[in-house]
Amino acid sequence: NAGVTQTPKFQVLKTGQSMTLQCAQDMNHEYMSWYRQDPGMGLRLIHYSVGAGITDQGEVPNGYNVSRSTTEDFPLRLLSAAPSQTSVYFCASRAGTSGRTNEQFFGPGTRLTVL
Amino acid sequence: AQSVTQLGSHVSVSEGALVLLRCNYSSSVPPYLFWYVQYPNQGLQLLLKYTSAATLVKGINGFEAEFKKSETSFHLTKPSAHMSDAAEYFCAVSSGGYQKVTFGIGTKLQVIP
Numbered sequence: 001n002a003g004v005t006q007t008p009k010f011q012v013l014k015t016g017q018s019m020t021l022q023c024a025q026d027m028n029h030e031y032m033s034w035y036r037q038d039p040g041m042g043l044r045l046i047h048y049s050v051g052a053g054i055t056d057q058g059e060v061p062n063g064y065n066v067s068r069s070t071t072e073d074f075p076l077r078l079l080s081a082a083p084s085q086t087s088v089y090f091c092a093s094r095a096g097t098s099g100r101t102n103e104q105f106f107g108p109g110t111r112l113t114v115l
Numbered sequence: 116a117q118s119v120t121q122l123g124s125h126v127s128v129s130e131g132a133l134v135l136l137r138c139n140y141s142s143s144v145p146p147y148l149f150w151y152v153q154y155p156n157q158g159l160q161l162l163l164k165y166t167s168a169a170t171l172v173k174g175i176n177g178f179e180a181e182f183k184k185s186e187t188s189f190h191l192t193k194p195s196a197h198m199s200d201a202a203e204y205f206c207a208v209s210s211g212g213y214q215k216v217t218f219g220i221g222t223k224l225q226v227i228p
Contacts, residue, residue: 004158035218040124042205042220043159090158103149104216106158 001026006091006107013081013114021076021110023091031094032074033058033104034066036087043090049074081114088112117142117210121219129227134178134193136222138206141187148189149207149216150180159205165189176200201226 007022025032033048045058049068063085065077074093078085088111092104122137140146147166151159163174170182176199180191189206206219 040220043218045216092159103161103164104159106151106160108158109156 003027004091004093004105004107006110008110009108011110011112013112015081015083015114017081019078019081021089023074023076023107024072025093025105026072027093027095027105028071029093029095030071031096032068033092034074034076035090035092036060037090038087046076083114086112086114117146117208117217119206119208119217119219121206121222123222124220125223125225127225127227128196130198131195134196134200134224136191136204136224138189138191138219139187140189140208142208142210144210147209148182150174150178150191151205151207153203153205162191196226198226198228200224
C-alpha cells in the first residue's frame, strides 16, 4: 500500500492564482481531511469528508473548496490564492468516521508559497 | 468544546536523559488522546493513543504516556533520549464525532550529544 499520497510536494503561486492540491489514499478509508500547519499554531482542520459525496467545513475553511467523488481521492482547491495561505498542507485519512479511537494516517505534505 | 495545551514549544535534552513532553487537555466528555511525531519534512505518524483501556500507554520507539484524569494530563515520556528522537511532537484530543480531533501547537525536541 502506498498509504496517503499528496502532489505536488512544493508549489509557488502568485496572488490570485488558483490551484488544486491532490490527495489520494489506497486504504479504503471512509474519512479524509485536510489540515494546514503553521509555525506556532499546530495543525488546523480545513475541510473533511466522511465518505464519497459528503464533505464539511473544519476550523479554517475560507478560501478553500473540496469535493469527494470517490473514496480514494480528496482534492483541495484554492480558489484565489492569498499570501495568508502560505503554509504546509497535510492530507490525512482514517478508517471509520469516529475520531475517538482510530489513528489518522498522514501524507507527506505540500509546501505552498503564495507571493 | 475540547482543547489541548502543550507546555513548551521547544525542549532540549541531553542524549541518554529523560524525555518529558507535557500535554494538558480540556474536554466536556471522556477524551481519547493521541501523541503524534513529525520528523523533518515528513507527515505525522502515530506514537501512541489512549482509548480508556489502560491509563499507562506504551507506544513505539520506547515512548509511553500516562493518562491522569485528576490532572487532565497526558504527558509523554521516554527514559533515555536518542539522537533519532529529535522531531516535533503533537498531542491531540478527540471527544467524539466525525471531525473533532484537536491538535496542540507542537513541541520540538532537540537532543544534544
